[in-house]
Amino acid sequence: MSSSLRELSTVVSNRLAVAAERASTFVRESGLACRVGCAECCLGAHVECTPLELLPVAFDLIDEGQGEEMLASLARLQREPQSVGCVFLERQGHAPDGRLLGRCGRYARRPAVCIHFGASARLAGGGERTVVACRVMKDDDPVRVAAANAWVSARAHDALNVPSISDDAVSLMALSPAMGMQRLPFNEALKAALEKALNAVAYETDVEE
DSSP, X not given: OHHHHHHHHHHHHHHHHHHHHHHHHHHHHHOOOOOTTBOHHHHOTTOEEOGGGGHHHHHHHHHTTXXXXXXHHHHHHHXXXXXXXXXXXXXXXXXTTSOEEEEETTGXXXXXXXXXXXXXXXXXGGGOEEEOOOHHHHHHOHHHHHHHHHHHHTTGGGGGGSOBHHHHHHHHHTTXXXXXXXXXXXXXXXXXXXXXXXXXXXXXXXXXX
16 A cells, blocks of 8 residues: 555656646746745645645655654644644745745645746636736736746647646646545645555555564
8 A cells, every 4th residue: 555655656756846847947938937035825824735746745754754743743733723834834034025035845845836836827718828926926027927928828839838737737636536636725735645645654564564
C-alpha cells in the first residue's frame, strides 16, 4: 500500500515539476511575475488545493522524521480558527505599504495552485484565455498585467504552449479522482495527505514485521 502511494506521489511530483518548468517559461516570456517577497496568497484561508498535490511533501516530511510532528501542528491549527496562513510560510517582516513579506519553506514541493498563480492562464467568459493575476498584481502594475494578457491572446492558436491552471488540474485529477477532487484549504489538504501517507507507511511496516 505504501509503495503504491509512493509511486503515485512520484508521478504527481513529476507532473508538478513539468508544470513548474512551464510556469517559469511563462513568467520569463510574458513578463508577468509576483511581487518579490509577496505573501498575500500564503495568508489566505481561501486558497485551496488537493491532498493529491501534497503527497510529495507529505512523504518528504515523513522521510525526514517530521510527519507526526507536522500532523500534530496542523491539528492544533484547526482548533485555532484565528490562525490563518500556510504552515510553510516563513514570515520576513513587512513591506513599506504594510503588506507581509515572506518565503515558502517548501518551494520546490509547492502544489499546483502555487505554481500556476501569476504564471498561467485560465478560461474567462467567452472562451478567451486570461492570465491568472491577483489584486496585488493588478494594483501594482496594471500595464504589465495587460501586456501579459496580450501575450496570451497572441498565442490563442497555440494554447498548448500556454500553461493552463484548469488543464493541469484535470490532468492531476485523473491520476487519483478520490484525492484529486477533494479541494480543501491548504493546511487541511496537507493534513489529509499526511494522514494517508502515514497510514500507508504504518501498514507497510506492520506487514514487514
